[in-house]
Amino acid sequence: xxxxxxxxxxxxxxxxxxxxxxxxxxxxxxxxxxxxxxxxxxxxxxxxxxxxxxxxxxxxxxxxxxxxxxxxxxxxxxxxxxxxxxxxxxxxxxxxxxxxxxxxxxxxxxxxxxxxxxxxxxxxxxxxxxxxxxxxxxxxxxxxxxxxxxxxxxxxxxxxxxxxxxxxxxxxxxxxxxxxxxxxxxxxxxxxxxxxxxxxxxxxxxxxxxxxxxxxxxxxxxxxxxxxxxxxxxxxxxxxxxxxxxxxxxxx
Amino acid sequence: xxxxxxxxxxxxxxxxxxxxxxxxxxxxxxxxxxxxxxxxxxxxxxxxxxxxxxxxxxxxxxxxxxxxxxxxxxxxxxxxxxxxxxxxxxxxxxxxxxxxxxxxxxxxxxxxxxxxxxxxxxxxxxxxxxxxxxxxxxxxxxxxxxxxxxxxxxxxxxxxxxxxxxxxxxxxxxxxxxxxxxxxxxxxxxxxxxxxxxxxxxxxxxxxxxxxxxxxxxxxxxxxxxxxxxxxxxxxxxxxxxxxxxxxxxxx
Numbered sequence: 001x002x003x004x005x006x007x008x009x010x011x012x013x014x015x016x017x018x019x020x021x022x023x024x025x026x027x028x029x030x031x032x033x034x035x036x037x038x039x040x041x042x043x044x045x046x047x048x049x050x051x052x053x054x055x056x057x058x059x060x061x062x063x064x065x066x067x068x069x070x071x072x073x074x075x076x077x078x079x080x081x082x083x084x085x086x087x088x089x090x091x092x093x094x095x096x097x098x099x100x101x102x103x104x105x106x107x108x109x110x111x112x113x114x115x116x117x118x119x120x121x122x123x124x125x126x127x128x129x130x131x132x133x134x135x136x137x138x139x140x141x142x143x144x145x146x147x148x149x150x151x152x153x154x155x156x157x158x159x160x161x162x163x164x165x166x167x168x169x170x171x172x173x174x175x176x177x178x179x180x181x182x183x184x185x186x187x188x189x190x191x192x193x194x195x196x197x198x199x200x201x202x203x204x205x206x207x208x209x210x211x212x213x214x215x216x217x218x219x220x221x222x223x224x225x226x227x228x229x230x231x232x233x234x235x236x237x238x239x240x241x242x243x244x245x246x247x248x249x250x251x252x
Numbered sequence: 253x254x255x256x257x258x259x260x261x262x263x264x265x266x267x268x269x270x271x272x273x274x275x276x277x278x279x280x281x282x283x284x285x286x287x288x289x290x291x292x293x294x295x296x297x298x299x300x301x302x303x304x305x306x307x308x309x310x311x312x313x314x315x316x317x318x319x320x321x322x323x324x325x326x327x328x329x330x331x332x333x334x335x336x337x338x339x340x341x342x343x344x345x346x347x348x349x350x351x352x353x354x355x356x357x358x359x360x361x362x363x364x365x366x367x368x369x370x371x372x373x374x375x376x377x378x379x380x381x382x383x384x385x386x387x388x389x390x391x392x393x394x395x396x397x398x399x400x401x402x403x404x405x406x407x408x409x410x411x412x413x414x415x416x417x418x419x420x421x422x423x424x425x426x427x428x429x430x431x432x433x434x435x436x437x438x439x440x441x442x443x444x445x446x447x448x449x450x451x452x453x454x455x456x457x458x459x460x461x462x463x464x465x466x467x468x469x470x471x472x473x474x475x476x477x478x479x480x481x482x483x484x485x486x487x488x489x490x491x492x493x494x495x496x497x498x499x500x501x502x503x504x
Contacts, residue, residue: 016457019294020426021284022472023459025277028299032273042271044306047280047297050457054296077438078458079445109438118441153460174272186329189370193331205268205302206330207275208405220274 004224007170008043009035010062014073014083015152016049026154027072034161039170040068050074055086063090063147068168073152075139077118083149084142088126091144098125101140108138133163172224177233178251181240184208185217191239192219199232201225209252218251256476259422260295261287262314266325266335267404268301278406279324286413291422292320302326307338315342315399320420325404327391329370335401336394340378343396350377353392360390385415424476429485430503433492436460437469443491444471451484453477461504470503 011031017023025047032042043066046058055074063069074083088095101123102115109115122139125131132141132148134156141160142149148164150157181188185208196204201223208217219236223229237247263283269275277299284294295318298310307326315321326335340347353375354367361367374391377383384393384400386408393412394401400416402409433440437460448456453475460469471488475481489499 013297016455016474017459017472018280019284019297020428020474021281021286021288021294022428024281028270029273029276032271034273036273042273043301044310045265045271045297045299049295058296076458076460078441079448080455080457112436113439116438116441119438121441122438176272176274184364186368186371186374187365189330189368189373196331203268203332205332206328207269208328220269222268222272 007040008066009068010066011045012058012071013047039173050080052086056090059090069147072150093127096127176222179219180248180252182216184215195236202232259292260318261320262318263297264310264323265299291425302332304338308342311342320398322400324402345379384412428474431471432500432504434468436467447488454484
């Protein structure tokens with residue numbers, strides 16, 4: 001496993017509605033889970049307002065630090081949709097109308113009142129960009145090299161991720177296994193650390209909860225190597241059982 | 253309203269479980285809504301892994317850019333709980349045991365098996381810190397000047413926010429009003445922009461949806477000034493109605 005290349009992604013969530021607390025974000029979790037299936041680790045997320053300089057700053061920083069960069073939000077037809085302009089600025093290119101995006105919008109709006117100037121805004125892309133299919137609303141996502149511009153509406157972002165599935169080079173997916181135990185995590189902190197140390201290449205995370213009047217915890221073991229993962233999970237379960245606790249396989 | 257001071261906060265969410273997609277974050281939305289009630293704007297959120305240097309980097313950047321900084325996660329008893337060490341590093345201070353935190357933990361664990369070395373980890377604070385009450389689990393939150401270290405478990409974070417309510421200096425809360433309309437946002441993009449321009453100090457956001465087979469949108473107007481907000485919302489509703497659309501007060 002040493003020297004194995006790890007592929008990483010950054011994610012910039014663009015939207016005043018998330019920062020105001022009005023809208024519960026759903027894109028971090030769905031993009032994180034999808035990236036993991038592609039063998040790509042989500043390295044960092046930044047949530048920024050609908051302000052061009054702030055988007056440029058976040059996109060530039062995370063694009064430099066990761067192999068891929070994703071954004072969600074700000075690609076609709078209204079005046080607060082400025083993601084395309086911000087990414088073009090970050091890349092130092094102009095904004096152009098993409099002929100295939102225009103054609104898709106024309107087809108979509110043919111029975112819905114036709115193209116307007118506002119709707120045509122959704123055909124604007126940073127120069128040199130490709131489109132990411134969106135069968136739902138006619139407005140495509142946008143790919144500029146390793147930057148992927150997705151919709152903010154979660155179910156439209158889902159469709160764009162589906163269109164990208166299997167297209168991105170990645171490494172081994174990070175596998176995980178969960179060991180549940182009706183115990184306070186503070187009682188078994190040593191066991192967790194010992195199990196992690198005994199199996200290099202594994203990380204052991206502890207996620208406590210309080211349910212039905214009892215405290216418990218799920219211990220999540222992560223590794224890119226299936227055998228190492230299996231060994232660490234079995235070892236941790238054995239250590240917990242030797243300490244007189246019963247273990248719930250696959251978590252509580 | 254000109255020259256009115258705007259108070260801002262940054263938020264660093266610490267946790268591999270959010271970046272892996274295993275756990276749906278709930279803290280961004282609840283902290284954002286709470287901050288707004290205090291008259292403080294959430295300026296930016298960063299989600300980073302359980303890696304000390306990465307936490308230090310994010311905390312340092314956001315603390316410099318905002319009046320207040322909040323963190324969630326990584327203050328439990330296990331080896332992956334390293335937030336206190338990271339914040340101490342960021343502040344250039346040592347880590348000490350806080351006597352009142354130790355006393356609270358002793359009281360809480362008196363009937364639960366007593367204090368262990370792992371549980372005592374939760375009494376560690378950056379030198380000079382104060383505690384934020386947590387009636388739930390005995391483990392307190394931590395305040396270091398304008399840095400607030402909260403639990404990752406959302407309902408414990410809620411209790412810590414309650415303990416802080418009314419304690420932080422802020423400005424005028426950002427008020428909002430919603431105008432709903434069964435229309436495609438792309439049909440009324442011009443009206444939105446005109447209403448925003450006609451009322452300086454207001455922002456108009458557009459949040460489209462697809463429900464029961466129909467497209468609609470909620471238009472959210474935000475301002476710190478109640479009269480300006482009211483005027484902008486009434487103006488937008490009038491413009492929409494003049495265009496032949498009916499409007500749903502307070503949103504759909």
